[in-house]
Amino acid sequence: MSKDSLLEVRGLKKYFPIHKGILSRHVGDVKAVDGLDFDLGRQETLSLVGESGCGKTTAGRTLLRLYEPTGGQAIYRPDTDGLEVDLFKISQAEMRDYRRDLQIIFQDPYGSLNPRITVGNTIGEALRVHGVASGQGLNDRVEELLERVGMRAEVSNRYPHEFSGGQRQRIGIARALALNPKLIVCDEAVSALDVSIQAQVINLLKELQDEFGLSYVFIAHDLSVVRYLSDRVAVMYLGRIVEIGTTDEIFKDPQHPYTKALLSAIPIPDPRRRASHIPLTGDVPSPINPPKGCHFAARCSVAESRCFESYPAMVGAAGGHQAACHLLES
Numbered sequence: 001m002s003k004d005s006l007l008e009v010r011g012l013k014k015y016f017p018i019h020k021g022i023l024s025r026h027v028g029d030v031k032a033v034d035g036l037d038f039d040l041g042r043q044e045t046l047s048l049v050g051e052s053g054c055g056k057t058t059a060g061r062t063l064l065r066l067y068e069p070t071g072g073q074a075i076y077r078p079d080t081d082g083l084e085v086d087l088f089k090i091s092q093a094e095m096r097d098y099r100r101d102l103q104i105i106f107q108d109p110y111g112s113l114n115p116r117i118t119v120g121n122t123i124g125e126a127l128r129v130h131g132v133a134s135g136q137g138l139n140d141r142v143e144e145l146l147e148r149v150g151m152r153a154e155v156s157n158r159y160p161h162e163f164s165g166g167q168r169q170r171i172g173i174a175r176a177l178a179l180n181p182k183l184i185v186c187d188e189a190v191s192a193l194d195v196s197i198q199a200q201v202i203n204l205l206k207e208l209q210d211e212f213g214l215s216y217v218f219i220a221h222d223l224s225v226v227r228y229l230s231d232r233v234a235v236m237y238l239g240r241i242v243e244i245g246t247t248d249e250i251f252k253d254p255q256h257p258y259t260k261a262l263l264s265a266i267p268i269p270d271p272r273r274r275a276s277h278i279p280l281t282g283d284v285p286s287p288i289n290p291p292k293g294c295h296f297a298a299r300c301s302v303a304e305s306r307c308f309e310s311y312p313a314m315v316g317a318a319g320g321h322q323a324a325c326h327l328l329e330s
Contacts, residue, residue: 004080005039006183006215007063012036012072014055014062018288031287032058034239036072037314040183043209045216047226047247049262050236053284056219057107059236060185063087063217064102065095076101078182100130103176107188109168113160119146120156123175130179145174149204166197173204177212185217190225202229223266227251235259238295239287241314245321255315255323257300294326302327 013036015029033055040046048056061067063074065087074087078101087098106112113122123142127133133141143153149170160168169189176184186205190198202225208214220226226233227247234244235258243256254260257278264278282299285291291298297307306326315328 004042004077006042006044006077007040008073008075008077009036009038009040009063010073010075012059012062012074013070014058014067015070028288031239031290033062034287034290036234036236036241038234038241038244040215040217041231042182043213043215044231045209045218045229047218047220047230047233048236049220049223049226049233051262051284052221053287054236055239055287056236057187060104060187060217060219064099064104064185065092066104100179101182102185103179103181103183104185104187105169105172105176105189107192109165109172109192110160112172113168115160118157118159119163119171122160122171123156123178126175126178132179141178142174145177146171148177148208149174150200164197166193166201169193169197169201170204173201173208177208180212181214183215183217185219187219188221189218191220191222198225205229223251223262235262238285238290240295240324242296242325243323244314249321253321255321255328256296256325257302257327258296259323294324 012033014033015031017026018028018030019025020027036059038046048059050056058067062069069088072088076085076087076098077083085098087095120139120142123145124138127138127141142156146153146156151167151170163171190201193201205216206229209216218226218229230247232244232246233250234241235250235256236242237258243250243254243259250259251263254263261278261280264276280299285295285298293308293310294312297303300307304326312324312326312329314322314324316322
């Protein structure tokens with residue numbers, strides 16, 4: 001990725017400490033994210049995919065400092081003039097200045113909205129906090145945002161429980177857009193919605209990206225949605241990226257056995273075609289004490305002895321397609 005990229009993440013780690021006993025001794029860590037490397041271009045969508053518990057949501061929230069990182073760098077370039085800032089090295093007070101650029105859309109469209117606050121106040125809160133607008137100017141901006149996400153301006157005085165799930169998620173999108181961000185983390189933003197509503201929200205996200213030049217980190221488990229929306233895909237397993245590449249590369253020529261198993265589970269909308277499903281046996285190892293070698297080795301049907309001895313390095317291919325698998329090493 002060139003120096004013109006919006007975000008450059010290196011060695012991202014997030015460990016949750018485990019304490020036991022009367023003295024609350026530190027006895028271990030849950031290694032939710034254990035060393036992620038990726039870049040995000042301007043007006044690009046990078047999807048993080050994987051089974052539940054692989055660390056993709058934790059990674060997205062750590063990027064925004066909703067969780068404090070355990071280690072790594074997140075080099076943010078707000079413009080093309082050469083300014084760089086490591087989001088993990090600045091104070092919370094300094095981070096406040098960059099929160100206008102970095103927003104999130106949560107998975108639960110109801111739980112992410114305060115039921116005691118009207119929609120208008122929910123969307124306008126960030127505008128007030130950052131001193132962007134007040135009075136009638138704030139009201140006008142809220143109404144403009146509501147209309148842009150496909151809702152009527154007059155609903156600003158209503159409360160979250162008065163809306164459907166799809167409408168509440170549109171409100172969440174309007175809130176994320178309020179400060180004209182450059183990057184939005186979409187944390188399973190459509191997984192809680194009906195299929196027909198999913199399509200509407202996904203198309204809205206694409207329209208907004210084109211209109212406002214947004215970059216997305218799109219966290220999802222629905223690979224059909226990922227294929228439609230993404231420019232690049234990063235496949236995560238037990239806190240690490242095991243394969244990353246363009247959407248076409250990942251879906252047409254997957255390299256890692258885990259990626260192949262995930263893709264084989266996508267339903268084929270043709271009853272005349274038989275799917276060649278690759279079953280995954282066994283359980284995901286514990287992130288508290290991950291195995292010595294490749295974390296996927298115990299569930300991999302093609303694993304060799306070396307797979308249990310050392311963790312494989314990322315092997316690169318043309319165009320930036322990379323996978324961490326010993327079987328790809330020359």
